[in-house]
Amino acid sequence: MKVLDEHTVAMPDRTGNKIADSFRNIAENDRVGMLFFVPGMRETLRVNGRAYVTDDPGVLARMRTEAKEPDLAIVVEVEQVFFHCGRALIRSRLWDPASQALAGELPSAGEIVSDQLGVDVDPAQFEAMLEAGYRKLY
Incomplete structure (x- = not known):
């Protein structure tokens, strides 16, 4: 994610499964909600707003990593930002190393x-x- 200005963030479209589900969803309904997790931190950050897809070279250049520039980005015009308390993550033991051993049972x-x-x-x-x-x- 990149903060473009006080009310706008952008997420680059990195190489992945090439399905473009998010782009189809945004074309049908531009309302988005994003939830940000930081490993080890119990509280999460929620961002809601309206999204659109862009190929603006100025936006894409800002998201260059390791000499790779994305082909597209999802720009979100932020309407709401707030923290969620960590109760759900505490109950789920998401960051508890002992609970991660359960992955071996799946x-x-x-x-x-x-x-x-x-x-x-x-x-x-x-x-x-x-x-x-x-x-x-x-």
């Missing part, structure tokens, strides 16, 4: 994809593909 991403899509996917091969894709992004 099926892997490859197992979930195979089950949910009903296709014959080798979970290990799918996870290797995910890891290779993640390395390209970072």
Whole structure:
């Protein structure tokens, strides 16, 4: 996210799954709500407003990272900003390292994809593909 001015923020469209769901959603309804998490911090920041997609070179240049400039950005004209108390995160134990061990008890991403899509996917091969894709992004 980049703060463009006192009432406007922008989120770059980085390389991802190329589905563009957010763009379709914004075209149908420009109302957005964003929730920001900071690892270890219990309180979250909520930002509500109206969004639009832009390819403005001045906006995109401000979001350059590692010599990569996004093709598009979502600009949000902020109408509301407020903190949420941390009760939900405390109850969920989201930042508690002991609760993160539960992830090992869940099926892997490859197992979930195979089950949910009903296709014959080798979970290990799918996870290797995910890891290779993640390395390209970072």
